[in-house]
Amino acid sequence: MRELADDAVVLRTYRYREADRIAVLFTRHHGKVRVLARGARKTTSRLGGALEVLGHVGVDLVATRGELYVARHVAHRSTLPTLRGDYARIGAGYAVVEALDALPEGLADEAVYELAVRVLTTLDNPDYRPDLVPASFYLRLLALDGSAPMVEACVECGREAPLVAFDAEGGGVRCDRCRRGRALTDEGLALLRRVLGGDLATVLREADPPGAAEVSALAHEAAEAHLGRPLRALRSLTGAPGAEGAPGR
Numbered sequence: 217m218r219e220l221a222d223d224a225v226v227l228r229t230y231r232y233r234e235a236d237r238i239a240v241l242f243t244r245h246h247g248k249v250r251v252l253a254r255g256a257r258k259t260t261s262r263l264g265g266a267l268e269v270l271g272h273v274g275v276d277l278v279a280t281r282g283e284l285y286v287a288r289h290v291a292h293r294s295t296l297p298t299l300r301g302d303y304a305r306i307g308a309g310y311a312v313v314e315a316l317d318a319l320p321e322g323l324a325d326e327a328v329y330e331l332a333v334r335v336l337t338t339l340d341n342p343d344y345r346p347d348l349v350p351a352s353f354y355l356r357l358l359a360l361d362g363s364a365p366m367v368e369a370c371v372e373c374g375r376e377a378p379l380v381a382f383d384a385e386g387g388g389v390r391c392d393r394c395r396r397g398r399a400l401t402d403e404g405l406a407l408l409r410r411v412l413g414g415d416l417a418t419v420l421r422e423a424d425p426p427g428a429a430e431v432s433a434l435a436h437e438a439a440e441a442h443l444g445r446p447l448r449a450l451r452s453l454t455g456a457p458g459a460e461g462a463p464g465r
């Protein structure tokens with residue numbers, strides 16, 4: 217039996233048989249894996265407590281003949297109390313794990329794992345507001361894949377002004393002659409540039425900065441275009457999470 221130890225973010229869980237749970241994890245070294253936690257739904261289970269959506273955990277796993285791993289031991293790396301105590305933060309976290317879950321199977325990418333942990337840590341920091349965290353995560357995920365949207369000049373003709381539209385499929389902003397995609401205001405463009413340009417920590421401290429709704433919407437569209445599937449969690453952030461399961465499934 218092959219055993220492995222890794223760190224992971226819990227993306228999704230579902231019930232299995234009478235008392236078991238299967239958790240989908242994004243691990244640091246092995247990408248996305250499915251893990252069987254035997255007895256995890258019993259109240260006395262030590263596995264179940266840590267294997268919850270948005271958990272940041274260390275895991276000892278045993279490989280089986282199939283694609284499933286069996287959890288031997290699970291421990292919190294951090295308990296994220298501020299995140300877990302706030303529905304808006306939980307909702308933002310769900311939007312993040314949904315996008316991670318949409319990444320191709322078999323992709324092991326430590327940079328993506330580290331980005332995910334950084335985002336959970338940000339959501340757990342009371343100094344930062346959660347509203348723009350999913351958008352910034354989507355944009356960084358695209359950047360890691362070499363697909364950061366072009367925001368300095370029109371993707372079609374290269375003109376630097378006036379930029380009036382964001383084209384998710386085309387990967388960036390467009391001028392008034394080449395307009396396609398969603399309309400982009402000056403506030404939206406300025407905020408998009410700040411989020412992409414290293415000013416994120418300041419942006420996340422601001423209450424509802426101008427252009428926030430636009431940036432959220434266009435980042436969501438860009439992520440959907442890149443991942444090739446709809447992301448539903450961001451559209452239902454007002455819903456309270458269930459005790460079991462995950463968004464968008």
Ligand SMILES: [Zn+2]
Nearest residue numbers: 370373391394
């Ligand atoms: Zn143009």
